[in-house]
Amino acid sequence: MTAFGKLIRTTAFRLTLVYLFLFALFAASLLAFFAWNTRRLITEQITTTVNAESSEINEIYLRRGLRGLAFTVGNRALRPGANLYLITAPNGVALGGNVGSLSPGVMATTGWSETSYRRLDENDNAEHRALVKVTELSNGFRLLIGRDLEERRRLFGIVAKGAQWSLLVMVVLGIGGGIFVSRRVLRRIDAMTGTTQRIMAGDLSGRLPVGRSGDELDRLAGNLNAMLERIEALMNGLKEVSDNIAHDLKTPLTRLRNRAEEALARSGSEADYRAALERTIEESDGLIRTFNALLMIARAESGQARGNMDDFDAADVANGIHELYEPLAEDDGMTLTVKAAGAPLHGNRELISQALANLVENAIKYGKPAAAAQPLGIKAAREIVIEARREGDQVLLSVTDHGPGIPEADRKHAIERFVRLEASRTLPGSGLGLSLANAVATLHGGELRLGDAHPGLVATLVLPARSGERLAAQTPDVPQKVA
Amino acid sequence: MVTELNPVTSAVNPSPNPSMRLLIVEDDRESADYLVKAFREVGHIADLATDGEEGLALADSGDYDVLVVDRMLPKRDGLSLIGALREKGNRTPVLILSALGQVDDRIKGLRAGGDDYLPKPYSFAELLARVEVLSRRHGGPAEETVYKVGDLELDRLSHRVVRGKEELTLQPREFRLLEYLMKHAGQVVTRTMLLENVWDYHFDPQTNVIDVHISRLRSKIDKGFDRPLLHTIRGAGYMIRDGIR
Numbered sequence A: 001m002t003a004f005g006k007l008i009r010t011t012a013f014r015l016t017l018v019y020l021f022l023f024a025l026f027a028a029s030l031l032a033f034f035a036w037n038t039r040r041l042i043t044e045q046i047t048t049t050v051n052a053e054s055s056e057i058n059e060i061y062l063r064r065g066l067r068g069l070a071f072t073v074g075n076r077a078l079r080p081g082a083n084l085y086l087i088t089a090p091n092g093v094a095l096g097g098n099v100g101s102l103s104p105g106v107m108a109t110t111g112w113s114e115t116s117y118r119r120l121d122e123n124d125n126a127e128h129r130a131l132v133k134v135t136e137l138s139n140g141f142r143l144l145i146g147r148d149l150e151e152r153r154r155l156f157g158i159v160a161k162g163a164q165w166s167l168l169v170m171v172v173l174g175i176g177g178g179i180f181v182s183r184r185v186l187r188r189i190d191a192m193t194g195t196t197q198r199i200m201a202g203d204l205s206g207r208l209p210v211g212r213s214g215d216e217l218d219r220l221a222g223n224l225n226a227m228l229e230r231i232e233a234l235m236n237g238l239k240e241v242s243d244n245i246a247h248d249l250k251t252p253l254t255r256l257r258n259r260a261e262e263a264l265a266r267s268g269s270e271a272d273y274r275a276a277l278e279r280t281i282e283e284s285d286g287l288i289r290t291f292n293a294l295l296m297i298a299r300a301e302s303g304q305a306r307g308n309m310d311d312f313d314a315a316d317v318a319n320g321i322h323e324l325y326e327p328l329a330e331d332d333g334m335t336l337t338v339k340a341a342g343a344p345l346h347g348n349r350e351l352i353s354q355a356l357a358n359l360v361e362n363a364i365k366y367g368k369p370a371a372a373a374q375p376l377g378i379k380a381a382r383e384i385v386i387e388a389r390r391e392g393d394q395v396l397l398s399v400t401d402h403g404p405g406i407p408e409a410d411r412k413h414a415i416e417r418f419v420r421l422e423a424s425r426t427l428p429g430s431g432l433g434l435s436l437a438n439a440v441a442t443l444h445g446g447e448l449r450l451g452d453a454h455p456g457l458v459a460t461l462v463l464p465a466r467s468g469e470r471l472a473a474q475t476p477d478v479p480q481k482v483a
Numbered sequence B: 001m002v003t004e005l006n007p008v009t010s011a012v013n014p015s016p017n018p019s020m021r022l023l024i025v026e027d028d029r030e031s032a033d034y035l036v037k038a039f040r041e042v043g044h045i046a047d048l049a050t051d052g053e054e055g056l057a058l059a060d061s062g063d064y065d066v067l068v069v070d071r072m073l074p075k076r077d078g079l080s081l082i083g084a085l086r087e088k089g090n091r092t093p094v095l096i097l098s099a100l101g102q103v104d105d106r107i108k109g110l111r112a113g114g115d116d117y118l119p120k121p122y123s124f125a126e127l128l129a130r131v132e133v134l135s136r137r138h139g140g141p142a143e144e145t146v147y148k149v150g151d152l153e154l155d156r157l158s159h160r161v162v163r164g165k166e167e168l169t170l171q172p173r174e175f176r177l178l179e180y181l182m183k184h185a186g187q188v189v190t191r192t193m194l195l196e197n198v199w200d201y202h203f204d205p206q207t208n209v210i211d212v213h214i215s216r217l218r219s220k221i222d223k224g225f226d227r228p229l230l231h232t233i234r235g236a237g238y239m240i241r242d243g244i245r
Helices: A003-008 A011-077 A150-200 A216-265 A270-302 A314-331 A349-366 A408-415 A433-443 A468-477 B029-041 B052-061 B078-087 B103-111 B124-139 B172-183 B191-197 B209-221
Strands: A084-088 A094-097 A099-102 A111-119 A128-136 A142-148 A310-313 A335-340 A344-347 A383-391 A394-400 A447-452 A457-464 B021-025 B045-049 B066-070 B094-098 B116-119 B146-149 B152-155 B160-163 B166-168 B230-233 B237-240
Touching: A003 A011, A003 A150, A011 A084, A011 A094, A011 A128, A011 A142, A011 A150, A084 A099, A099 A142, A128 A150, A150 A216, A216 A270, A270 A349, A270 A433, A310 A314, A314 A335, A314 A349, A314 A383, A314 A394, A314 B209, A344 A349, A349 A383, A349 A394, A349 A433, A349 A457, A408 A433, A408 A447, A433 A447, A433 A457, B021 B029, B021 B052, B029 B045, B029 B124, B045 B052, B052 B066, B052 B078, B066 B078, B066 B124, B078 B094, B078 B103, B094 B103, B094 B124, B103 B116, B116 B124, B124 B191, B124 B237, B146 B172, B152 B172, B172 B191, B172 B209, B172 B237, B191 B209, B191 B237, B209 B230
Parallel strands: A335 A383, B021 B045, B021 B066, B066 B094, B094 B116
Antiparallel strands: A084 A094, A084 A142, A099 A111, A111 A128, A128 A142, A310 A344, A383 A394, A394 A457, A447 A457, B146 B152, B152 B160, B160 B166, B230 B237
């Protein structure tokens, strides 16, 4: 597309054309109205004067007869810039006046008419237009009185010329202005297009230029930039996940394959084969669990799980998870206790339960106190506390243990997918527990906070509490699930 | 449908339950053949349909105890098959198999008229246990108030549990766990079935939480008695039954 072609296709330019047309129409109708009214006014003036003169001359004729008439008309016809006069005999022969020739048939009809004429007293012999009135005198004589229309024509010419010029100026200014505005807009759009093309080519870090005027284009650019920001974050997340999947899923897959290969190569007893197969199944179950956890995280992060949201109390979740894990903790030589006060939530109960379960499992797995240097009594050190409470407009669901904890520098890192801190490498687990808990918290507009329990770890799901207004405001966000 | 348990058959293989007629609707030929073969090996009769239309026609005409339906099928998807069947008044229990394992999908499947939902990949032991429980529900008698297995009795109204002449004290959750096991006495119940039905959680714990609860229950109902009633079925789950009768 040529630059000009692009220019005239812009919305600004098209709008300019539409306005130009509308204004031209308006100006033309204004001038037409003006012209028409002037013409009417002039015509009225002429008829009035001609009528007055006609009745005056008629009176002269009635009083002084044909001779008096001829005399008066002869006199008047000689005045400079005079009206038109003509007297004809019944046989059509002109008897007096200043009219040299007329359009044919004018004298045949009485009343008003417009005609071309030549004056007797003018040398140029040019033809003019005139408005004339023909009256029948007694015994077949006819009298014509008229007035030249030159004035009216001139006026018309002025109006027409004015219309031409003003239209011309309007079109030039309009199109010029349109091009000016369009080019300004087009330059900005071109800049945006350039950036988007770079982004489409793969450079996700590109951002649209945002001006300072805060107009609609700036707002659009701002929004697009925010969208790009989100897309970039998601893409990076995705890339990270696929890298991690490649690494952390390939390892167990390789192990699985090696084991099967080894069993196949070695001629063993049926019991050996059976054991190898059992280990294979165990390994694949672990893989499936990892996949499920990854899918769950992806789903929570993409916000798809917003479907099954309802109202419940975090205290019930805490009590339920405590009830489920209490025997397991006890078998591991830990004590699991719960402190739960009313903490109303609106959310996906299943996901929040699972997030809390992950935190509790982590505490049981990794929260065993180091044997030496225990500032707490050994019994207190082996205690894991689940707590649910409301703090202002937040609900806190926390799990506290008195194990080695996580050094502050590692905490942010620990939440990432597949990250298993050095200390925990030897214990079984997928490294997804904290990421899932974090994804669930994010889905509910909250976050997962890791803190220090002096000693130990306190992992807290910080979630927005349910309140009447919040609930009312949120309801439209919750899509109705239809089976 | 429910007859006396056959005391001779062993725990899982072949199934201790009377043979069932199953319809498997699954378009992946390999998994379908595997399922048919596996069900036949444990003594059930299994028919196969490979698309939704065929599945609907067969399910509608045949007298099946349980339908095992894949969610994504050619010609007519699993949920629509179930919908059409239910509209005709056919109440055969349906277990939905699906690669979509998320909570929302599960709920969608159950709302559409499915009776149970099992995400892929699954173990056959899990599928078998669930299908057998469904089948019993289908033709079973009205729910009894007192469950009896050997000399163990559970009264669902008074919440009393008696073994022999001894009254046992159970925690509320232990009671519900035992109630669920006894309701399906003689059938294998898997860990996930217990987590779903007793605790109402649908996630997969990374630890052996259920085993710990079972061992606590076991210490209450079996400890000090000659005949254990609560059995661990290796690779599958648990079963309560009176082994020697």
